[in-house]
Amino acid sequence: MFPFFLIFLSFFPFTIVFSSHSCTTSTSTKTFEKCMPLPSQDASISWTFHPHNATLDIVFFGSFISPSGWVGFGINPNSPEMTGTRALIAFPDPNSGQLVLLPYIIDPSVKLQKSPLLSKPLDIHLLASSSTLYGGKMATIHNGATIQIYATLKLVSNKTKNVHFVWNRGIYVQGYSPTIHPTNINDLSSIATIDVLSGSQAICHNNFLTLKNVHGVINSISWGVILPLGAVTARYLRHVESLGPTWFYVHAGVQLSGILLGTIGFAIGIRLGQLSPGRVYGLHRNLGIATFVLGMVQTLALLFRPKTTNKFRKYWKSYHHLVGYGCVILGVVNVFQGFEVMGEGRSYVKLAYCLCLSTLIGVSVALEVNSWVVFCRKAKEDKMRREGLIGSGKFSGSSHG
Template sequence: MLPFIVTVFLLFLSSPPPVTAVSSRCAAAAAKTFKKCASLPTQDASIAWTFHRHNATLDIAFFGSFISPSGWVGWGINPAAAEMAGTRALIAYPDPNSGQLLLLPYVLDSAVKLQKTPLLSRPLDIHLLSSSATVHGGRKATVHGGAAIEIRASVKLSHNKTKLMHFVWNRGLYVQGHSPTIHPTGASDLSSAVTVDVLSGNAPRVHNRRDFSTLKTAHGFVNAVSWGILLPVGSVTARYARHIRSLGPTWFYVHAGIQLSGIALGSIGFGIGLRLGELSPGRAPGMHLKLGVAVFSLGILQTTAVFFRPERTNRFRKYWKSYHHFVGYACTVLGVVNVLQGFDLIGEEGPSPPSYYGLLVYCLCLSTLGGVCVALEVNSWVVFWRSAKEDKLSSTSSS
């Protein structure tokens, strides 16, 4: 019952919040040119758009504002997910030489997000029909802090990918040459991404990045504890505790309890991962997803195998035991590998102190467990050789 309640609660957290009330600029633009408009969750930005079904063309206007006279404002489309990496953007800023407003195309790849390479303009690989940028206030309007800007674009979409659009926007303080510098990293600045249903006639609903991050954190924590810690502890318990005669059958119940808890918790984490996939359609985590499916499948097989365990006197008991050991160790090893793969994916998205400390704590737990395993393994071999030596001496003395 508890896992079900936790799952429902986490899914509730992921439910998309409604878009806020439309701004006056958005409403005015929609009344004149566009069919729909909505205010975006951050930076007092808004969008207005018209989707032409007959030719799958999206006409859109983004309304934002500058935060400095030498700053930049950008808006773009991410074909895969509502996040910065992978966004095809149009960024407007005053020309450093003439002061005239420029609008150039940029591709925000992972290297740019990690600040490994500067952001340089390059052609977009989406079918951009037209684009323009205008500073509000008349022909003589200049860029200043708080100046309102409108970025318009017309995009030709694929007919099979026309319902959900991932929009990303942001703004920065200054531009170096023609390379926009990093934007502020406040909570609102890091949440400037939404997924909008452009076909809906009602007010669209968006997937807030903050809720997405909450789910992603829950997914990582739950899976690190279940597949990455509980299952290895359960395997270690089965391998070393069963040889302690004073425990009797207690070791088996401890082992089964730990493993079942790990599988139950891991199932919740797996479900959260599937939900994350639904919230970011088109994004393919690749090996992380494949390993996750493999680990979950092995975990379910391992759990159901308990109900088919033969009696000790059954001749098939040794085959079942070999199968149980193989599947158990495979599930444990792949689970640890996939947890580390998950941390690696988080690292690719940019530096994050919580994820760094999370990885540090997990590696500390894993290394501690590894040290315990080494000590127990050495002890078991010492006991084995000592017992073998004593048996040999006793047999020699008796003869």
């Protein structure tokens, strides 16, 4: 994922009454009009916007995850992503151990980790800034230590509706250069777009969550259920002589519907990537692309399906089975990876999918056992027929005697 999710906003020295895991809106010298818990890392912000001069007083509440780590908060003036964020990052001074707060601009080179992140002046109207540990002068930086970052900045008067806030925290600092933050789901979701005038999150954020849920549901059903079901129908229905060629049309119908639905889910995933350029789930994305490509290749192969009498038919069947099973396996693996990406690794939704998949696997095992029983029975009958112990397909009465 993009390296450091960093932070910004400068702040003034107020004494704040703060309770971790809660959002407090008043100080001994200042009352903030609005307060909002942020969606990750138990962080929160409080602020007051002054429309007459377009200034924003803000305080960010976060916590350290390492005694030698960093905590940062910032604003991206252009888009809801890490790259381009104007950030203030707090960490212990490597020489004195005292808390320092330095400004950083997160340019694209940070994303590629080509060079250390260096402090530089911010190119925004930052009027004042400061930071303090909860507990006052006697507080020490430790794992779980709470920090408050204050800032006063001047916004563009007509750009207060969608202010992109970015925050994160890291494990250690090299000199005065914060290093990459952890890349689990909480750390990759540290972005919020807020209308500072009304105190509401942008509608596009809600639409993003809706798209993400739709993406998860569609792909779980298509790649995770329908395509495995289609593979099961092909393997076990084709041996039912009474069905004739019907099994093929059932198999093709199930697989084509799964591919169609999966294509929609894949397209939504591409759109989600465009809407969140600051978040990259590499493994999930790569598995999704590989699964989709295999699905498309498998579907197009139907156009080149040789006749049963063609000498290349056996090679086509081997290819069809290999690509088909590969697509099914990758699809199921990526569904589980998707649950982790969405933070649903221990949810009832994942449990329901596991039960559904387990049922399908159980049915497949039962059908596989039955197929081997039928195969062994036919092999025994063929052997006895060759030895003359049975007639034209049925045991003679004397063969039991």
